[in-house]
Amino acid sequence: MNTLQLTSTDRATLMRSRFFARLPQSTFEDVLNSASVSACEERDVLFRQDEDVDDVFFVLSGLVRLCRMGKDGREADVALFSEGEMLAETAMFLRQRATASAVAAKKSVIARLNGGKLQHLAATDHEVAQALIEHLCYRGKMTEDLLAEDRLLTATQRVANFILSHCPKDSTSFRLPFQKNILAGKLGLAPEALSRAFSTLRQSGVTVRGRLIEIHDRHALERF
Amino acid sequence: MNTLQLTSTDRATLMRSRFFARLPQSTFEDVLNSASVSACEERDVLFRQDEDVDDVFFVLSGLVRLCRMGKDGREADVALFSEGEMLAETAMFLRQRATASAVAAKKSVIARLNGGKLQHLAATDHEVAQALIEHLCYRGKMTEDLLAEDRLLTATQRVANFILSHCPKDSTSFRLPFQKNILAGKLGLAPEALSRAFSTLRQSGVTVRGRLIEIHDRHALERF
DNA sequence: CGCCGAGTTGAGAACTCTCAAATACAGTGG
DNA sequence: CCACTGTATTTGAGAGTTCTCAACTCGGCG
Structure with a gap:
């Protein structure tokens, strides 16, 4: 420091x-x-x-x-x-x-x-x-x-929310600005819970590779 | 109005x-x-x-x-x-x-x-x-x-906290300033959960009669 | 005496956590 | 570019907490 x-x-x-x-x-x-x-x-x-x-x-x-x-x-x-x-x-x-x-x-x-x-x-x-x-x-x-x-909101809903609010309106993907660790903390979740939420969302058209998030069906996320 | x-x-x-x-x-x-x-x-x-x-x-x-x-x-x-x-x-x-x-x-x-x-x-x-x-x-x-x-904190801990912070330091009892319903909302609990928390606390020296709360062992509450 | 709202209790379901094990990754020094 | 090491992340299994719904109690009131 x-x-x-x-x-x-x-x-x-x-x-x-x-x-x-x-x-x-x-x-x-x-x-x-x-x-x-x-x-x-x-x-x-x-x-x-x-x-x-x-x-x-x-x-x-x-x-x-x-x-x-x-x-x-x-x-x-x-x-x-x-x-x-x-x-x-x-x-x-x-x-x-x-x-x-x-x-x-x-x-x-x-x-x-x-x-x-x-x-x-x-x-x-x-x-x-x-x-x-x-x-x-x-x-x-x-x-x-x-x-x-x-x-x-449940864990999955909070994560869906986060994704929607961080993905530019005119784009279908974005990079997480920090480690998943940190995101879990911000959302009040254990890291494992965040991970599971992502894998639930995968089933409704969200791809997660490292820190890159892709949304295939924005509307599906909003329904959560 | x-x-x-x-x-x-x-x-x-x-x-x-x-x-x-x-x-x-x-x-x-x-x-x-x-x-x-x-x-x-x-x-x-x-x-x-x-x-x-x-x-x-x-x-x-x-x-x-x-x-x-x-x-x-x-x-x-x-x-x-x-x-x-x-x-x-x-x-x-x-x-x-x-x-x-x-x-x-x-x-x-x-x-x-x-x-x-x-x-x-x-x-x-x-x-x-x-x-x-x-x-x-x-x-x-x-x-x-x-x-x-x-x-x-867990439900019980939040309630214990609330009691400690609302009971005058020089007293062993106080009245809830509102319905339990409302307290549950404030603490982010379902009314049933609040009720159960009270009954857990009863076992460590808290008496609840209507809106009157009595604390028999302040220290026991702090331990939660 | 029966009704009503507040509060309590029981039972099972839904979520999230914790712990442990398996992977995936990133950075380091060859 | 590769092996190596330590840190993220994912997954599985089981435990713990809180929620939901339904039934029941209690006290006040018409």
Whole structure:
């Protein structure tokens, strides 16, 4: 997990992101001044549950898993952040310890923005506050979506859903953006259950070869 | 669902609430000017999934269930709001249709705040924006808590948790604030499963008579 | 006294998990 | 390009949990 310089690609990623895209250049520079960048290997920990977290993290590339652990050592993912997404605002604004751990789910580059700085900006700059509000609404909806899926759908239905929502409308195939392992976590399934769901879907026109998913009959998936 | 006047008790409830407590009186009055109040019976619908929602709702008394429905007619609760809580900000800020329905879970009094007004305030008044940010963080955490519980705990553990977190630290008993039915929904369980969980807990020192819960051995519950 | 809604209990079905074994793959060093 | 090693993924079998449906209890009410 060593320190890097912010490349111009990184800057571009930040500026394209949901959060920064709507902010003026000057605010953006202002935030960046107190930011640091680091390279993480898979399994590197950004912060741990119950720790104090003073920074806000931003995924420049790679993937970060947010997971909670139960007392018996089991753990459950509650969110997955990929390139261009921001995490860990909640702890800061609620002045609480982290309620989950953040772990790189693959080789990643992470920007660490100064929390105090951001908090100050949120309190004084309308645009920042606005962007934050939207970001939080978005995040809330994501989590709610996951909860509703867990409660309403079977494993196979959740997987069908995922495929439908990740395959471009004008295409019949796409590549999984991460290991099946990780997907299982995101969907709240044991890896074996994911595997079985895929093989059920095979029988209704889904081909899975490695990370390549092909859909032969979109309509069959929607029926699930 | 007929229109009421805002009583002084209602005003007090609003001012005590997480959201309004930190705002100055004048802002508070400003919001109230464009608010209306209505009395709801159990099962009255505040808004339905996929509808446009332009207002923000506030529970003055009673209980509101936020639920999503699956295509097969099943439905899952994703949140439960009681006295002093606010709902439906997300749709407004994301400019989306509602992703869930809101239904009174018992006789309730609901304030309906003008969404445009609130949105305007959020964009111009730092205090309002700040309050909103905290509110959203809080809500996000609640949802995340639910998701994590669903994924990490068994039915019995979730119920034990609920009991522990609702029984005052200095007491050995408390009353459920709503029907078991509703509790089952909140915990993501079928009513039968909740019932069975209670009877499992009975064997480790929990007495349930109607809505009265007594804990004889707090420690036994924590062990679950 | 019979009805009704809430809650409980029983039984079997449906899902998902866990553990173990078999494969498939990817990266490494020849 | 190949063998080798460690990590993913798949599959099988059995166990565990929760759901569904149906019957039954309980307390309140007309």
